[in-house]
Amino acid sequence: MNKPLxxxxxxxxxxxxxxxRLPGAAGQNDVESPRWKTLDGPAASDSSFDPAKLxxxxxxxxxxxxxxxxxxxxxxxxxxxxHGVDAIRLPRTxxxxxxxxxxxxxxxxxxxxxxxxxxxALGIGVRIEAWKPLLETLEEHGLSVAGVAPWxxxxxxxxxxxxxxxxxxxxxxxxxLECFALESGVPSQWLTLEPGGLAAAAVxxxxxxxxxxxxxxxxxxxxxxxPSLGPPSPDLDYFEPNLKLSGDLESLALDxxxxxxxxxxxxxxxxxxxxxxxxxYWSELKAPAGFLAAGVCAAVxxxxxxxxATAWRYDAAAERFAAxxxxxxxxxxPDLPPPPxxxxxxxxxxxxxxGTSAGETADVPQESAFATFHAVLxxxxxxxxxxxxxxxxxxxxxxxxxxxxSHREAEALSAALEATGRFQLAPLATNVLPGxxxxxxxxxxxxTPAPIAPLPAGAxx
Amino acid sequence: xxxxxxxxxxxxxxxxxxxVGLLLGWRMVESRRRAAEEQAEAFVECRRLVQQIRSLxxxxxxxxxxxxxxxxxxxxxxxxxxxxxxxxxxxxxxxxGAPRRLGKTAYLEQEISVELRSTTLPQLSQFLHxxxxxxxxxxxxxxxxxxxxxxEGESWGVEVVFAYLIYAPQSAAAKSSR
Numbered sequence: 001m002n003k004p005l006x007x008x009x010x011x012x013x014x015x016x017x018x019x020x021r022l023p024g025a026a027g028q029n030d031v032e033s034p035r036w037k038t039l040d041g042p043a044a045s046d047s048s049f050d051p052a053k054l055x056x057x058x059x060x061x062x063x064x065x066x067x068x069x070x071x072x073x074x075x076x077x078x079x080x081x082x083h084g085v086d087a088i089r090l091p092r093t094x095x096x097x098x099x100x101x102x103x104x105x106x107x108x109x110x111x112x113x114x115x116x117x118x119x120x121a122l123g124i125g126v127r128i129e130a131w132k133p134l135l136e137t138l139e140e141h142g143l144s145v146a147g148v149a150p151w152x153x154x155x156x157x158x159x160x161x162x163x164x165x166x167x168x169x170x171x172x173x174x175x176x177l178e179c180f181a182l183e184s185g186v187p188s189q190w191l192t193l194e195p196g197g198l199a200a201a202a203v204x205x206x207x208x209x210x211x212x213x214x215x216x217x218x219x220x221x222x223x224x225x226x227p228s229l230g231p232p233s234p235d236l237d238y239f240e241p242n243l244k245l246s247g248d249l250e251s252l253a254l255d256x257x258x259x260x261x262x263x264x265x266x267x268x269x270x271x272x273x274x275x276x277x278x279x280x281y282w283s284e285l286k287a288p289a290g291f292l293a294a295g296v297c298a299a300v301x302x303x304x305x306x307x308x309a310t311a312w313r314y315d316a317a318a319e320r321f322a323a324x325x326x327x328x329x330x331x332x333x334p335d336l337p338p339p340p341x342x343x344x345x346x347x348x349x350x351x352x353x354x355g356t357s358a359g360e361t362a363d364v365p366q367e368s369a370f371a372t373f374h375a376v377l378x379x380x381x382x383x384x385x386x387x388x389x390x391x392x393x394x395x396x397x398x399x400x401x402x403x404x405x406s407h408r409e410a411e412a413l414s415a416a417l418e419a420t421g422r423f424q425l426a427p428l429a430t431n432v433l434p435g436x437x438x439x440x441x442x443x444x445x446x447x448t449p450a451p452i453a454p455l456p457a458g459a460x461x
Numbered sequence: 462x463x464x465x466x467x468x469x470x471x472x473x474x475x476x477x478x479x480x481v482g483l484l485l486g487w488r489m490v491e492s493r494r495r496a497a498e499e500q501a502e503a504f505v506e507c508r509r510l511v512q513q514i515r516s517l518x519x520x521x522x523x524x525x526x527x528x529x530x531x532x533x534x535x536x537x538x539x540x541x542x543x544x545x546x547x548x549x550x551x552x553x554x555x556x557x558g559a560p561r562r563l564g565k566t567a568y569l570e571q572e573i574s575v576e577l578r579s580t581t582l583p584q585l586s587q588f589l590h591x592x593x594x595x596x597x598x599x600x601x602x603x604x605x606x607x608x609x610x611x612x613e614g615e616s617w618g619v620e621v622v623f624a625y626l627i628y629a630p631q632s633a634a635a636k637s638s639r
Contacts, residue, residue, distance in 0.1 A: 300479055311490045329511075364563050
């Protein structure tokens with residue numbers, strides 16, 4: 001389905017602003033009905049012309065955001081021919097400045113488009129200052145101007161396919177006579193003349209002289225209203241166009257306007273550019289913005305790529321370290337399956353080992369009754385007679401009782417223990433046994449084990 | 462510039478999606494980085510732990526890692542008696558006590574009272590030595606009574622109290638009791 005079109009908004013010098021709705025356009029259901037509607041607004045040439053008033057009038061037409069082609073009157077346009085350059089190959093800027101010699105205004109003050117051909121070009125411009133306020137106002141009112149072109153050029157482009165082989169073209173439009181010179185089917189000169197064939201004949205003869213050959217001139221117009229060039233002359237030949245107009249030229253031009261609006265890529269003269277186009281600024285930025293957008297996309301893709309690559313590297317590193325932990329555990333316990341948390345398992349194992357190791361149990365009793373008993377046995381003097389009747393050892397505390405032949409021998413036993421330097425003895429208790437059986441004694445002592453000597457430097461435990 | 466609201470909304474959504482995606486991606490990378498750092502730290506710590514475990518394994522142990530059941534204790538005492546060439550009738554009583562905590566330490570102490578009859582000093586010395594070499598076992602108290610002279614020399618009635626030290630931190634004990 002085609003998008004809705006508004007059609008052409010045209011300023012005709014006699015009627016003021018006119019709006020033509022195209023077939024299928026918003027609010028236009030009857031194709032055959034008259035297309036043109038004269039708008040109740042001020043003329044563009046009035047000094048009191050207020051674009052806002054025109055915009056209000058258009059807004060009342062319920063046009064929505066459908067595209068409008070602004071068709072300019074010929075007298076608002078400047079046409080400058082450029083000769084002797086390959087316009088197809090030259091940069092557009094160069095061609096524009098080639099026009100400057102034939103212009104009153106500076107090229108910077110004009111919105112310019114060109115008809116190009118290998119031997120030259122026809123540049124057509126319109127003053128930005130004159131039309132930009134209107135375009136901006138229409139945009140501000142939500143009206144979408146999709147194109148700006150001279151009404152005569154729109155009509156010309158509609159006619160051109162039917163006048164292949166002609167060197168010049170004459171047709172009446174908007175109460176004037178439009179006169180185009182053609183080279184290789186491309187417009188090379190343009191003049192708008194007062195009605196009447198004499199002035200046109202003079203212009204055409206001049207062009208024929210410049211070209212050095214007779215011109216084949218196609219004259220178009222409604223039956224009975226075709227431009228006449230007067231009596232035949234050697235400079236001008238009539239060229240019969242392959243076109244029979246059923247209506248007026250404006251219908252043909254409106255059809256062309258529809259083509260341009262529906263397919264903006266159709267080659268046509270377009271003045272909605274440079275300073276005249278509200279979109280011009282963005283158009284100029286289009287290429288850099290495209291590069292910027294491409295750069296941003298590339299940067300975003302690169303960022304995502306970097307993120308995933310980095311995440312993958314970290315994952316690989318984490319897996320490597322986890323595998324190394326498992327290897328460590330297996331080196332310690334080859335027969336055990338590695339637990340899920342190797343670190344916590346090793347920590348637990350180390351805590352337990354510390355708790356059970358000799359060096360870590362300083363806060364628990366260490367005295368061994370066996371060590372004390374062994375020290376006593378080792379300290380008992382040899383060559384003395386005594387009898388031990390009972391021994392009680394509690395950790396490092398010792399008490400034993402016995403019988404000796406005399407106090408002196410009991411004292412000697414006590415002294416032997418003391419001589420080791422490891423026993424702290426309580427005063428020896430003795431008593432004489434009845435029946436001349438000697439003396440009884442009781443030894444109480446506290447044993448201190450010898451400290452463990454440090455290892456010599458370099459020695460392995 | 463005449464841009465449709467739909468296209469603007471789509472562009473905004475795409476830009477927002479890209480930003481959110483980048484943010485999520487960054488958070489993902491950060492979490493992976495932290496995980497990798499944690500694994501690296503864990504590896505270094507494991508290496509240190511393994512070195513310490515190896516060095517501690519070579520040291521003598523003064524405590525066991527678990528409470529020994531009565532059957533196991535009796536078997537240990539019998540093995541020590543056998544190593545000291547004590548006849549089976551010399552081992553008249555083996556009586557384990559209940560484990561009790563040593564103050565506020567991480568250790569429990571379980572006493573095992575053993576009564577021997579007609580034991581010579583060399584046998585007793587061998588018996589005590591054999592028991593003392595067991596992990597976590599020490600001779601806590603020793604009483605020799607009633608020496609008698611016999612064919613193999615002087616023999617004694619002996620009562621030995623062994624202390625079996627068990628490493629049992631409070632938190633681990635609390636966990637195991639749950």
